[in-house]
Amino acid sequence: MSIQKDGIMVILSSPSGAGKTTLVKLLSKKKNFQISVSHTTREPRHSEVPEQDYYFVNKEKFENLIKNEEFFEYAKVFNHFYGTTRTPVIEKLNKGKNVIFDIDWQGADQIKNKQLNYKLITFFILPPSKEVLFERLSNRDMKDKLIVKERMKEFDRDVLHWINYDYVIINDSLEDCYSRINNLIEAEINNGSKDYDKEYIRKHVDKLTS
Numbered sequence: 001m002s003i004q005k006d007g008i009m010v011i012l013s014s015p016s017g018a019g020k021t022t023l024v025k026l027l028s029k030k031k032n033f034q035i036s037v038s039h040t041t042r043e044p045r046h047s048e049v050p051e052q053d054y055y056f057v058n059k060e061k062f063e064n065l066i067k068n069e070e071f072f073e074y075a076k077v078f079n080h081f082y083g084t085t086r087t088p089v090i091e092k093l094n095k096g097k098n099v100i101f102d103i104d105w106q107g108a109d110q111i112k113n114k115q116l117n118y119k120l121i122t123f124f125i126l127p128p129s130k131e132v133l134f135e136r137l138s139n140r141d142m143k144d145k146l147i148v149k150e151r152m153k154e155f156d157r158d159v160l161h162w163i164n165y166d167y168v169i170i171n172d173s174l175e176d177c178y179s180r181i182n183n184l185i186e187a188e189i190n191n192g193s194k195d196y197d198k199e200y201i202r203k204h205v206d207k208l209t210s
């Protein structure tokens with residue numbers, strides 16, 4: 001009789017515009033990670049598919065989920081609520097499936113503090129420079145200059161949370177970034193050696209915040 005091994009949890013967080021959502025999709029496709037689908041009170045964007053990208057709910061429904069203690073974690077981000085329900089995550093992990101979360105630093109902190117018996121690896125994705133971030137945000141569907149300005153300000157606050165993550169990855173090219181994350185996950189699972197230079201990251205953060 002074989003003993004079922006639990007799945008692992010991988011969290012990807014980043015300031016808006018660092019390319020995290022694409023990376024999450026890539027990890028799910030190439031490594032067969034199950035994406036945790038969050039609930040949110042924000043309106044769907046044109047390209048988004050309900051129940052695939054998010055469960056779009058109103059504030060009342062969200063508050064009910066809070067009251068019934070169904071959330072694994074939840075937070076207010078950019079004036080909207082976002083949260084991960086517990087049951088689907090635990091069910092997947094118990095079946096040996098790996099789960100990936102696209103959540104912010106507040107959610108990552110909450111999950112980390114639970115100290116569950118499932119392996120957890122946390123990644124914080126950063127843009128190569130503020131100029132590149134500005135360009136990425138300006139080219140999104142959020143052409144509104146005010147929103148871009150607001151997200152740039154938010155970036156200055158968000159970036160400070162890098163220190164609470166296991167690894168910080170600079171997203172200069174999607175393929176490189178994916179392969180660095182992949183190598184670190186494999187090294188973590190197999191207790192292998194990790195190619196990671198924290199001092200280099202510290203200097204990069206200093207540059208981004210100066």
Ligand code: 5GP
Binds near residue numbers: 016074084102105107
């Ligand atoms: P967006 O509205 O652009 O899809 O997401 C805004 C931010 O909310 C992103 O940083 C995203 O990672 C975060 N987010 C999405 N779902 C959740 C969630 O369930 N919990 C938390 N804490 N943050 C989330």
